[in-house]
Amino acid sequence: MSAPARRPDAARNRTRIVEAARAALAESPHVHLNEIAKRAGVGQGTLYRNFPNREALLAEVYRRDVEELVAAAPALLAEHEPVEALRHWLDRLIDYAEIKRGVLAALEPTAWQDLVADSHNPIEGALAHLLDAGRTAGSLRTDVDAHGVLLLIAYLSRLERNEWRTTARPLMNVILDGLRRQDADR
Known part of the structure; x- marks a missing residue:
């Protein structure tokens, strides 16, 4: 059984989080999740729903x-x-x-x-x-x-x-x- 499809807005949020993390990592390996959430324009809850850690x-x-x-x-x-x-x-x-x-x-x-x-x-x-x-x-x-x-x-x-x-x-x-x-x- 496959996982249910993500809503378009949830998929966009996930992509924005990954892109924000990629940009932050290009600057420094010492990046914090709250900084990534801010860069992605999402709340902490959204980040943790997509990535538990x-x-x-x-x-x-x-x-x-x-x-x-x-x-x-x-x-x-x-x-x-x-x-x-x-x-x-x-x-x-x-x-x-x-x-x-x-x-x-x-x-x-x-x-x-x-x-x-x-x-x-x-x-x-x-x-x-x-x-x-x-x-x-x-x-x-x-x-x-x-x-x-x-x-x-x-x-x-x-x-x-x-x-x-x-x-x-x-x-x-x-x-x-x-x-x-x-x-x-x-």
Whole structure:
């Protein structure tokens, strides 16, 4: 038996709460639920009806970001050539990683380990889809797989929070440039 559908206003409130939490986490992992409720324009009761505790809210932010990141891969390939689609997707990945850092810093280790484990395969699959399209088009190297690229990207997590905005994108560009075939047109 599936859960009953949410009323449209309740669904909008839930979405506003998640978006407010995402914005707050981009600023600091030390965000309080009452601040999120204010940002979302809802009362404490509405927030707690949707998310019984901080961990539930943060987990939902993380899950939604993963869903959006994974869904972006085929959509970007429909709009752009593979290398450009990969560039846009990696930009989104940088944004996702910044929020992920805030979520993981705010959760207990056992809670975030489950979230990360559940998100790894879908993200790797989306990246593999982008890499496969680039290989088929002849613009990306054939000797690197999604797992290897994610290992490289994982090192970005070593950046300090104050370095993230100025350093993460240039380093991601180095990764993208390394993925291009040397004989491919730029």
